[in-house]
Amino acid sequence: MKRILMGIAAAALTVGALGTAAPAVADPDTDFANELHTYGIYGQKDYNAWIGKIMCKRVYTGVDPDVFATARFVHNQLEKDTTTDQAYQFVAAGLRTYCPEKLPILDAAADRPAG
Structure with missing residues (x-):
């Protein structure tokens, strides 16, 4: 999981820089x-955008204490064949688009010891 998060965080920065x-x-x-x-x-x-914006509100208000909870929320909102990787990709894209100041939660999760 830590490896996935590190890759997503790197991709978030790369896509953000390119963007x-x-x-x-x-x-x-x-x-x-x-x-x-x-x-x-x-x-x-519109539905995906709404989920991205709600996701950010949950991060801002502390409903989701970390990116793992955020990804679970997102995963539960998407179609049943959505993978865990896709949920994290959605989270990274949503953070970049709707609340870029919260992108550090990806790094914080990547730095967290696997447990």
Whole structure:
């Protein structure tokens, strides 16, 4: 699990760095949906955006104490054939898109000893 998180955190930083060179797009929900598609996550754009925004609210308010709880919440909201990796990819994409200041929770989880 720690290895998955480290890879997702690295990808989050890489995609974020690459994304800064691109011109601004007026609809972050469309960008989010497009990124999810690269991970094989489909579904209604508005629903996925809503889950991403609720996910951030849960992080801000402490409902989810760590990224593991956040990923469980997201996984439970997505289609039943969604993998654990896809749930974490969704979380990383959601953090980047809707609450980038909370991205450090990925690093905090990666630094946490496996238990």
